Amino acid sequence: MVVTKRPTMQTLSTRQLVIDIPHRPDGYPLDLTIEPGQIWGVLGPNGAGKTTLLHTLAGLRAPRAGSLCLDNQPTGTLKRRAFSQQVGLVFQDHQDGFPATVLETALIGRHPWLSPWQMESADDVAMAERALEALDVLHLKDRLVSTLSGGERQRVAIATLMTQAPHTWLLDEPTNHLDLHHQVAVMKLLTERAKAGNAIFMCLHDLNLAARWCDNILLMYPDGEACWGRAERMLVPSALERLYNQDLTTVEVDGAPFFVPKRG
């Protein structure tokens, strides 16, 4: 049996980070620490910079200022493979680069753990199949990804991240395209991963999913202003109304606030 030696889990943090959004002033620099066990929700209107932040955290875009660290080590000094063992990203949109089955796609998640040209082992395949099962897409494993529905494709993308098994999970609107049952299933899965010690950091447009499942919230405003902290402190109607420029009615359901847009 091949045993993959796991590196110790490292905490992703930002120091005075300014994301680079063309023609926008710097705004408020971000000093975030995304701790093991935490579930972060990033909220903000269209164009506020949520995707740009995720791509910056994933090392795909350079920040305008500031730095990113894993523990105390600047991420720029790490090899891409070592970084990908620690940090993984589910994109908002999924493009098919080349024809691949669902299982082949999930197995891409093992690449940071294999040497160049090393074939995936039976253990890697078993890991990918467990992830596909957790996302309820194992029955589709031999289908071409290009033939899947939007929600199925989204679940395959999350299963691919689960197969990658990084410490920090970055997810750009992971509930996009998902029906209600699968939205809840994904949020439960992320909660289980956080309980197991992973750090979860995701953009969401659904305030009520954030209120129910996230313990930390980052609010991003279109002018670059930002604030963050414990969910109960951040999810207050006045702040959210200003964030979305939308009046809200708030009720409490099962001990969590539930926000409904006012009609008028």
Ligand SMILES: Nc1ncnc2c1ncn2[C@@H]1O[C@H](COP(=O)(O)OP(=O)(O)OP(=O)(O)O)[C@@H](O)[C@H]1O
């Ligand atoms: N390459 C680019 N050139 C010019 N502007 C860009 C570029 N990339 C992003 N932007 C702009 O940066 C801003 C932030 O985009 P981003 O995708 O991060 O927002 P978002 O908060 O994720 O939005 P949404 O909720 O719509 O997904 C937007 O106004 C976008 O048009």
